Amino acid sequence: MTRIAVLADIHANADALEAVLHHADAEGASELVVLGDVIGYYYQPLRVLELLDPWEKRVIRGNHEDLLGKWLEGDADVRESLRKRYGRGFALCEETLPSAATAWLMRLPHPEFSVMADRRVGFCHGHPNDIDAYVYPNLVDRLIRDEETTRADVLWLGHTHYPMLERVASTRVWNPGSVGQPRDRDPRAAYAMLNLDTGSLTAHRVEYNIVTTQRQMATANLPDVLIGRLAHGV
Numbered sequence: 001m002t003r004i005a006v007l008a009d010i011h012a013n014a015d016a017l018e019a020v021l022h023h024a025d026a027e028g029a030s031e032l033v034v035l036g037d038v039i040g041y042y043y044q045p046l047r048v049l050e051l052l053d054p055w056e057k058r059v060i061r062g063n064h065e066d067l068l069g070k071w072l073e074g075d076a077d078v079r080e081s082l083r084k085r086y087g088r089g090f091a092l093c094e095e096t097l098p099s100a101a102t103a104w105l106m107r108l109p110h111p112e113f114s115v116m117a118d119r120r121v122g123f124c125h126g127h128p129n130d131i132d133a134y135v136y137p138n139l140v141d142r143l144i145r146d147e148e149t150t151r152a153d154v155l156w157l158g159h160t161h162y163p164m165l166e167r168v169a170s171t172r173v174w175n176p177g178s179v180g181q182p183r184d185r186d187p188r189a190a191y192a193m194l195n196l197d198t199g200s201l202t203a204h205r206v207e208y209n210i211v212t213t214q215r216q217m218a219t220a221n222l223p224d225v226l227i228g229r230l231a232h233g234v
């Protein structure tokens with residue numbers, strides 16, 4: 001039985017990722033799909049990459065990987081603008097990640113289409129045609145049009161940090177929610193398990209020690225707003 005754990009929006013929250021990977025391993029996952037935003041916001045980008053490293057995986061580029069490129073290439077004004085909006089996450093990437101790791105993150109594909117178990121599957125971060133477009137359940141019919149959905153029987157999206165199971169025409173549109181920063185008012189880390197043999201999907205929520213994570217974030221001088229939202233899932 002082939003089971004794939006589908007993750008999105010880790011955002012350098014290694015504590016949440018470690019709990020999810022432990023759960024996925026116990027559930028029999030043999031590989032991962034990561035739908036972008038591996039880094040950004042939080043404080044352990046290197047640890048996140050170390051946790052992902054042993055797994056067989058497919059990783060898609062997110063908007064925060066693109067923003068990391070802007071940070072690395074930007075002048076002082078660009079960096080200050082990014083810091084005000086997103087905190088120290090990109091600076092921590094620059095300080096802690098080897099250059100090969102940052103180059104890998106910025107070269108990740110988006111979107112990517114392939115065939116899995118005789119199904120056409122699309123992997124994206126935001127919209128297939130726009131990495132930074134948010135596709136919420138109430139907008140899925142307007143944002144996902146036939147020219148995108150006809151390429152896939154299943155279209156996987158991240159970016160919203162909000163789990164979603166929808167259908168547009170004959171295409172199933174799935175979002176596993178966020179590992180590192182849920183925004184659906186459930187602070188537990190979210191991911192999904194796909195059974196390739198049956199085509200079934202199971203959504204999972206995984207608890208981790210948010211209070212300890214918040215204390216470590218405060219020590220790393222992350223913004224209070226990023227620290228506080230973890231406890232509320234917003």
